[in-house]
Amino acid sequence: MNQLPQSLKALIRQKLKDTKALWQGYAFHHAYIQDTENSSYCYQWSEITTPIKQRSGFPEVNENRLWNMQLAAKDIHGLILNPGQIFDFWNRVARPTVANGFREGPTLLGNRLMTDVGGGLCQISTTLFQALLWADCDILERYNHSIDAHGETRFFTLGQDATVAYGYKNLITRNNSQIPLQLRLQVLGEKAVVVASVWSTEPLPVEVKITSTVLEKLPAPSAHDMCGWRVETIRYVRLKECPNTEWQTNYHTLDVYKPHVKLHQNLSPIPV
Template identity: 35%
Template structure:
């Protein structure tokens, strides 16, 4: 009995001593101030490093990483490279989270700390690098101000003084593609050997750009097919008559640089409407009932007639055209194209299969129209007019009581009328291919004006009355 009692007391003592030893071991394990065994942080084997040293080394490494430079090159900006730190580019990391896990080993009960240490043993902890998009965008906008504000410039068709056609290609505008830059930066960091405490040479990157194309590009202009001058015609206008010069100049400016698409119809009535809206018309003689009378817009038909001749020489299709009731001074009879608001118009069709550019100029009393486009270079056109018949000028008698009885005085010599045919001759390599009748035009004779005193049987004008339309202008003598 005494022996049993001694053995029981001894077991209790050994149990107490064993428990005391386990607690001591737990305390030793839980209160270690080093990184648990097998911990790796993005390739850095941190096992056995003091917790304080771990924190300092990781913070220093991330700080050094923030100072790492990236050399960004923007090709359209002249190829000049700009170096920026990762911090400037918005570097962010989870270093604080990793440090917090290790710092947690210093607090809590022995059991909690031991459990956490066991959990962290043989753990691979990745240093995650991200970039703040707002910071990156702000840095980009401040660094490349001119590039970020660049606007596209339209391509431009240039016609030289020698009538050669070339294209200035214009240029794109650009914006930095921040999303693509983020993708390029993500996944590249941290770099290899990032814990060695050594800055790498600036890392080269091409700055990703988004091109903003102009509305008019070199490709769109080339696609229009305007490659050369295909026709030209000039007429002369008098130096006097400010109203007429203004009207001719204004209508020519409206036509200048007009672009007609394939199968497009040129409508002179629309030119007149636009010209009056933009510039207005001034007083100048117009044709009314076969006579020159004061009016507004006189001279506008010199533009349509000059253009008409260029159109004939370019081989274009005439849709609508009428001659004046009287011959005009600036073109040969048969080669004029008049306009009467609401009655007579001038239209032609661009049947070249390509765009047609119309250019006008006024210099030293000459109005010139040039057509640019694309037609077969071996095809040319010649325009020929033939006077088929002259119509005799009638006499018009007016009473003059101051004359003696039976006396006649010619006040104004009349002019005969004309019947004129116009032909367009098509040639290939200088050889006639075809000859087509373009028009058959009649010009009314202008009567001889004779003053008499007496009962003359021929008093008045024996010509048929002309239609009451205003030609070569927009308003007649009652415009005020």
């Protein structure tokens, strides 16, 4: 497989992941109905807003990134998650190809910031992940970024990001409540923000608390480079009707962001 073109390898890997999802039973519970007109979803369970970074001197790259995010949002906004139903990022969002309408946007390759078709989708998945996490959804599959590429200018809290790569990394969550949910996702170009929220027909029955703690700072290769991190993220919940009870842990993960040489901004296309 190593001698196959990267695009073909990604397609084969995605087909294998689809087969695994079928075997796990996930495919039988995928959410597929989008309904933005139903006014019964009037209780907000969570909302996350992340800023869209504008790269000075690269107007076309900024425009393409925004385009890609808005294209993906069209297939997610208004998605209904009935009890037990699953949100699968690559089940909702088309493969990022030119034929599917995607453009070249910023993408990390090693420690270089380059452009590739579909660049920008990780901000969609990260913003959605945080909204779903705060809405107490069950996290079935999620990956953190391999490096902390932007340091203090990152748009997410360490331990609360979710990267996606077609055929390799996915974001899959499940509505484990007995109440139907609606996902809302807006990419607002004029405000340069992505807004993800979860709404329901009833109030959120639990209180949610999330902590992300840096356990260890991993030394950078040199004084001019970027350090790494070991981060522990825990979600605690308790019933609102029983506020004096102890918090219960229902999500726990350890993420490693590897130290790396300082990011180089190339923004040339990734070679095929």
